[in-house]
Amino acid sequence: MYRSIVALPLVSIVMSAPAHAGEEPLYQPAPAWVEEADIDAAIAQDGPATLLFDWQHRLEDGVAWAYVDWAQRIDNPQSLMQSNTQTLEWLPDKGDLIVHSMEIYRDGEVIDLLERGVTFDVLRREQGLEDRLLDGSLTATVSVPGLREGDVLRIAHTVSTSDQALGDEVQATQYLPSEPWQVGTARAVLSWPADEEIYWDVEERVELAEPELRDGYQYITVDLPLAEPDPTPMDAPRRFHRPTVLRAGSFADWNEVSAVMAPHFDAAADVGADSDVAGLARGIMGKTDDPLDRAARAVRLVQDEVSYLLNGLDGGNYLPQSANETWEVRYGDCKAKTVLLLALLREMDIEAEPVLVSSRMGDAVPELLPLPAAFDHVIVHAVIDGTDYWLDGTSAATRLATLSDVPPFHYALPLREGGADLIPMTQRDLAMPQMRANVTMDHSAGIDFPALVTMDIQFVGPTAAQMQAVVDANNPAMLQSMARNFSGGSDLAMQVSSLDIAYDDEEAVASLQVRGVAQAQFEWVDGRLRSNIDAGEDVSEFNPNRARPAWRDIPVATPGPMRQAFGMRMRLPEGGDGFTLEGEPEIELGYGNTRITRTASIDGDELLATGETFGLLGEIAPDDLPDARRAARQISSHSLQLVPPESVTWRWELSDAQRAERAAPLLEAYEKAIEFADEDDFQPLIARAMFLQSIYDFDAALADFDVLAEEQPSSWAFSSRSWLHRALGDEKAMLSDMQAAYELDLDNGLAREVAQMLAYDGRYDEARDLMNSLAVTDDDMVWHLSMMATIAAAEGKLEDAQDFMADAVAQAPQSADALNSDCWFRGLWNVGLEDALDVCTRSIERASNAAAALDSRALIRFRQGDYEGAIADLDGALAISPGLSESHYLRAMAKMHADVDGAQEDLTIALRMAPHLEAFYTRHGITAPQ
Known part of the structure; x- marks a missing residue:
């Protein structure tokens, strides 16, 4: 219910001077209705730098007066710089800027700058031109002469507004700031004659007293700042977290707003039969008899042939320019485009009307005071064959296929003769996916090889229109920048070897192909090999928080409208033999205002999957939220996985020739990606280097890391190259690179790597000095003491080494990592074997991934001569982590000692993965039987 103050007997009448619109500021005393604030007490006290903000509004005789009195203390050089230049804005076609005072308070003295002849210069405000905005406002600016730190600057002014479009109607809005805004004194005052019917309203969280009658005027006063509002969930509908605004106006209801605004649009859309606009309509009608096609062609003409320019000059904020003028000048704002579209549709006998909408307030509009200010946009509402169509001339890429899409404005106010009430913009599924992505993936090289990918993505609607600009630019650097977006952290992160983009103007479809x-x-x-099949269904972000009691009755807003489609075609390894799907291949589920479909199947050597997601603008009622949560979790539980056969072929099981053959197309793609990337993008080179290392082409990988170390040096690049030097037997280069890595990143883990290399090189004192120089936290102490044990053992001081190791375990006696470190140390240095198995077993029992602990226990069993037990543990480790080169090597040694089959195969695999293992284990006395 909006509050209305009806006419009351006048005690006295205070007349406001009429507005004389002008393009120069006026310099006059404050109007008689202004109650000037006193800041003497604020100046004398320490407090916020902003001493005063006094907003006073007077609505009278169709004129809105806005008075502002502001005072700021200049506390520091930054404040001086910010306050030295002051600007005031107004719309000269609607009213005046009246400057009342400009003063500096300094040491008890008041310096009257206006009296000294200081005035404002006037600039036409054009800073919005780059956004196609020319709002008709003027800016008055002044550089305050003589302003110093410690001064108080105070400026008071009034802006009058008499809007041509509103006639005798009037409106005003005032934002009401809340804490933690800091100010000495602040208030907002609204007043109007008691004999004028003015409606006013404010958000429910503000409790205002009834207006006070004084001298024939009603007054509302709000002391500011308001109390800080209670927090509101971010996913609440707009009406729950809209800004707090005091609104006032002479409109009784939405019907009156509609009736006042309608004649301007009807008159502007009235074109003569011999006009160019009428000729355009006849041209469209000559091409098609279908009213829907006609409407689509009209929308396309307005969107494509008339550029957008917000023209706020000469009453343009609410008054549209005529359809004929818009077509003649070929530019216009949303009002102009709407009027032109309206004229075209009416000339073709299509039922159409202009409607006001809000792009920001959305679902909150019905709760607002009926004012034109509640809206910031206007579009066309057409009815064709009984169906509502919402046509936006300022949008882009609308075609017949997407004509029925409903924009996300929630409510519309039709502008009709006699008025109309708000109508809901009922949502429906988008006619076409805004984005359709089809991924073709060649994974035939193997389950542990990369995949060649082609992504074909189509966009429709405004997004497609934005892509048209990229096509027209034909800028390789722009394409390279787009390509980087595909190398992120998603499951389909890829190195782009080519990117092509095209735009079909007839269909308004942008196509992007990425290889x-x-x-x-x-x-x-x-121990599980899987590939998750995601056909676009991602509900992970749906997690509304309504735990607070105050939030339990707040709905959840759902964004939209949205529709996306996804398709996948994957060529499977091994010809697809033995591959199966685990889960539900077909689903059709939903939650809230979201629906998801998916279907998947295996056809010969290909996986085929499709999916589509629909989302509607709206909200989920609090009572429906538990069901929506359950439904979302149900979708998450309907996972689908592609499962290879148990007998897969790993890359390390292939011969060098087989591996090279499978890698060749991938290396070609990496080479193209490196060539495609700009010179500062090393990600494709990094990816190729890591791939080369993964297929054991260490020399080629080293060459790539040499480039990285030279062109983009990093701790990671040096440490990675250090491993390659080790694999290739260059221990000097290995140590040098690891030291370089540590210099770039003083990480304790890197320091331990360097210390171990120094110890194995016989430089024990250097290793100890490095370890003793580290700042070691409690969390790091286990690893620190373990490395001290390694250094002592390498020097032959096994008793000292065992003491260090005992201290390490004592730091975290129940830790799987500490126990495994002790187990590995004992096996490697062949000490403390008598109770080592117990230590190892406790580590296995506590580990979340027991592969490393099983490998360590296998080493103990090997030392004890229990080769069959060692083989069993190593089988277990490799079942969990098949790529553990150390486990393959140790299993080869155990099989040789046990004289069982398979030793040579394990040895070949281990040395293929890590050639340095033979030297390492031999150093510790772990060799084949003689």
Whole structure:
């Protein structure tokens, strides 16, 4: 219910001077209705730098007067710089800027700058031109002469507004700031004659007293700042967290707003039969008899042939320019485009009317005071064959296929003769996906090889129109920048070897084709090899928080409208033999205002999957939220995985020739990606270097890391190259690179790597000095003491080494990592074997991933001569992590000692993965039987 103050007997009448619109500021005393604030007490006290903000509004005789009195203390050089230049704005076609005072308070003295002849210069405000905005406002600016730190600057002015479009009607709005805004004194005052019917309203959280009658005028006063509002969930509808605004106006209801605004649009859309606009309509009608097609062609003409320019000059904020003028000048704002579209549709006998909408307030509009200021946009509402169509001339890329899409404005106010009430903009599914992505993936090289990928993505609607600009620019650097977006952290992160973009103007469809190479889509986790099939259904972000009691009755806003489609075609390894789908291949589920479909199947050597997601603008009622949560979790539980056969072929099981053959197309794609990337993008080179290392082409990988170390040096590049030097037997280069890595990143883990290398090189004192120089936290102490044990053992001081190791375990006696470190140390240095198995077993029992602990226990069993037990533990480790080169090597040694089959195969695999293992284990006395 909006509050209305009806006419009351006048005690006295205070007349306001009429507005004389002008393009120069006026310099006059404050109007008689202004109650000037006193800041003497604020100046004398320490407090916020902003001493005063006094907003006073008077609505009278169709004129809105806005008085502002502001005072700021200049506390520091930054404040002096910010306050030295002051600007005031007004709309000269609607009223005046009246400057009342400009004063400096200094040491008890008041310096009257206006009296000294200081005035404002006038600039036409054009800073919005780059955004196609020319709002008709003028800016008055002044550089305050003589302003110093410690001064108080105070400026008071009034802006009058008599809007041509509103006639005798009037409106005003005032934002009401809340804490933690700091100010000495602040208030907002609204007044109007008691014999004028003025409606007013404010958000429910503000409790205002009834207006006070004084001298024939009603007054509302709000002391500011308001109390800080209670927090509101971000996913609440707009009406729950809209800004707090005091609104006032002479409009009784939405019907009156509609009736006042309608004649301006009807008159502007009235074109003569011999006008160019009428000729345009006849041209469209000559091409098609279908009213829908006609409407689509009219929308396209307005969107494409008339550029956008917000023309706020000469009453343009609410008054539209005529359809004939818009077509003649070929530019206009939303009002102009709407009027032109309206004229075209009416000339073709299509039922159409202009409607006001709000792009910001959305669902909150019905709760606002009926004012034109509640809206910031206007579009066309057409009815064709009984269906509502919402046509926006300022949008882009609308075609017949997307004509029925409903924009996200929630409510519209039709502008009709006699008025109309708000109508809901009922949502429906988008006619076409805004984005359709089809991914073709060649994964035939193997489950642990990368995949060649082609992504074909189509965009429709405004997004497609934005892509047209990229096509027209034909800028390679822009394409390279777009390509970087595909190398992120998603499952389909890829190195782009080519990117092509095209735009079909007739269909308004932008097409993007991206080719490249993506990381392997199969993951081995705890003995399970799987690939998740995601056909676009991602509900992870749906997690509304309504735990606070005050939030339990707040709905959840759902964004929209949205529609996306996804398709995948994957060529499977091994011809697809033995591959199966685990989960539900077909789903059709939903939650809230979201629906998801998916279907998947295996056809020969290909996986085929499609999915589509629909989302509607709206909200989920609090009572429906538990069901929506459950439904979302149900979708998450309907996962689908592609499962390879148990007998897969790993890359390390292939011969060098087989591996090279499978890698060749991938390396070609990496080479193209490196050539495609700009000179500062090293990600494709990094990806190729890591791939080369993964297929054991260490020399080629080293060459890439040499480039990285030279062109983009980093701790990671040096440490990675250090491993390659080790694999290739260059221990000097290995140590040098690791030291370089540590110099770039003083990480304790890197320091331990360097210390171990120094110790194995016989430089024990240097290793100890490095370790003793580190700042070691409690969390790091286990690893610190373990390395001290390694240094002592390498020097032959096994008793000292065992003491260090005992201290390490004492730091975290129940830690799987500490116990495994002790187990590994004992096996490697062949000490403390008598109770080592117990230590190792406790580590295995506590580990989340037991592969490393099983490998360590296998080493103990090997030392004890229990080769069959060692083989069993190593089988277990490799079942969890098949790529553990150390486990393959140790299993080869154990099999040789046990004289069982398979030793040579394990040895070949281990040395293929890590050639340095033979020297390492031999150094510790772990060799084949003689």
